[in-house]
Amino acid sequence: MTEPSQTSARLPLDAETVARITDAVDRGLEKTVATLTDLVAIPGIAWDSFDREPLERSAQAVAALVRSLGVVDVEVVTEAKADGTRGGPAVVGRRPAAPGKPTVLLYAHHDVQPVGEESLWETEPFTAVEREGRLYGRGAADDKAGIMVHLAAFKAMLDAGADSGVGVTFFIEGEEEAGSPTFRTFLERHRQKLAADVIVVADSGNWKVGVPALTTSLRGLVDGVIGVRVLGHAVHSGMYGGPVLDAPTLLARLIATLHDDQGNVAIAGLDQTHHADLEYPEADYRADAAVLDSVRLAGTGSLADRLWNRPALSIIGTDVTRLEVASNTLQPEARAKFSLRLGPGMDPDAAMDAVRAHLDSVRDTVLFGAEVIFEPGETGLPFSTDTSAGPAQLMLASLRAAFGVEPVESGMGGSIPFTADLVEVFPEATLLITGVEDPDSRAHSANESLHLGDFRHAVLAEALLLAAAGL
Known part of the structure; x- marks a missing residue:
């Protein structure tokens, strides 16, 4: 890793105030982790196929925690989806700013990913377990830790007598892992309540354990379903096989056209x-991503660019016959779901058109004229920010003071589609993306975990930011 540049801004806090805030964070840390453990025990999943009761219970638990900090204006709010069904319950709590002071909006989400294959977990997914300095459990890192960073930082500021009158609005979403279907409606309907000068999104990660990061760019996202159809119905592979290729074989040929021989995305127009x-460093990436030693890395250009700024396409699911029920049959249709990440500056709508054009271009050659299936899915804009703004410099200074090392300004290969909505609805606000995850947190995977040392540092960094923001 190259050496990060020195943060130009310094905290407008004297050493005594910093020491009081640090002491307040440390005195409350055991209770903070215990509360996080309680939140992990609530399996709030916002997907329609899961029981909604735990999700509602999760929202009420978060609302109670916000009220326990002396915040009086707290409510649980739900908006309707496009189909008329209810979105996930969000918690909004507001402590108004003193006259002439700025307002900071603190965002996190209380819903979590499903467990997945339980046999892959080494502990019970919804029972937080501390082991070797890490807290394991679904949501321990993504993103219930983000909630607790906000709550504990605000409390530490108050307990340390470092309240400068900054306004604080807690916005804890309840459907992020389901794609935030009502997020834009929520922002527009509650624009006045959520208006802020600075927005802190605690849903990202750090460079590595012990080295904090301010996320300066996110890739955008388009997804959808591609596939092929070759027969009006399934037929016997012995009687009819040979002159026509089955749909799974043609789907494999189609998928193979999506990358060139070096592993770069081969869809034209994604510049x-x-x-x-x-x-x-490649060694760090291989360790972080658990890449097998025999696997050659794909793509060209710097590794950081391949992760943050170039397009990346993955096949994340297929509909083909399962092995246990396979018979000697030519399958008439096969489909796959693709996920295409877009670097900053790329347009999602243009990218979706480019995918469609690519499918059309290979139909007559690679696919032998098979009928092509294309079902566009979700889109999300990429994000990038200028860290020369005052709030960003203050955040970097807070991270430096809390972690004791220089923070890194880094991109992130993932996507947080709602950031574009925040920028569009609140164009005057400075958006700061932080987080508590590290390369081994395994968010969305089995054995998700939180590094408790970095968690403590993240709480301290945000407490310093809140204390300094009103000065």
Whole structure:
């Protein structure tokens, strides 16, 4: 990794105030972790196929925690989806700013991913277990830790007598892992309540354990379903096989066209517009992503650019016959779901059109004229920010003071589609994306965990930010 540049801003807090805030964070840390453990025990999943009761219980638990801090204006709010059904319950709590003071909006989400294959977990998913300095459990990192960073930071500021009158609005969403279907409606309907000068999104990660990061760019996202249809119905593979290729075989040929021989995305029109200043050592990437030693890395250009600024396409699911029920039959249709990440500067609508055009271009050659299936899915804009703004410099200074090392300004290969909505609805606000995850947190996977040392540092960094923001 290249050496990060020195943060130009310094905290407008004297050493005594910093010491009081640090002491307040440390005195409350055991209770903070215990409360996080209680939140992990609530399996609030916002997907329609799961029981809604735990999700509602999760929202009420968060609302009670916000009220326990002396915040009087707290409510649980739900908006309707496009189909008229209810979205996930969000918690909004407001402590107004003193005259002439700014307001900081603190965002996190209380819903979590499903467990997945339980046999892969080494502990019970919804029972938080501390082991070797990490807290294991679904949501321990993504994103119930983000909730507790906000709550504990605000409390530490108050307990340390460092309240400068900054306004604080807690916005804890309840459907992020389900794609935030009512997020834009929620922002527009509650614009006045959520208006802020600074927005802190605690849903990202750090460079590595012990080294904090301010996320300066996110990739956008388009997804959908692609597939092929070759027969009006299934037929016997012995009687009819040979002159026609089955749908799974043609789907494999189609998928193979999506990358060139070096592993770059081969869809025309997805041009890189940003370039990374940091280096990401290959050895670190292989360790972080658990890449097998025999696997050659795909793509060209710097590794950081391949992760943050270039397009990346994955096949995340297929509909083909399961092995246990396979018979000697030519399958008439096969489909796959693709997930295409877009670097900053790329347009999601143009990217979706490019995918469609690519499918059309290979139909007559690679696919032998088979009928092509294309079902567009979700889209999300990429994000990038200028860290020269005052709040960003203050956040970097807070991270430096809390962690004791220089923070990194880094991109992130993932997508947080709602960031574009925040920027559009609140164009005057400075958006700061932070988080508590590290490369081994395994968010969305089995054995998700939180590094408790970094968690403590993250709470302290945000407490310093809140204390300094009103000065």
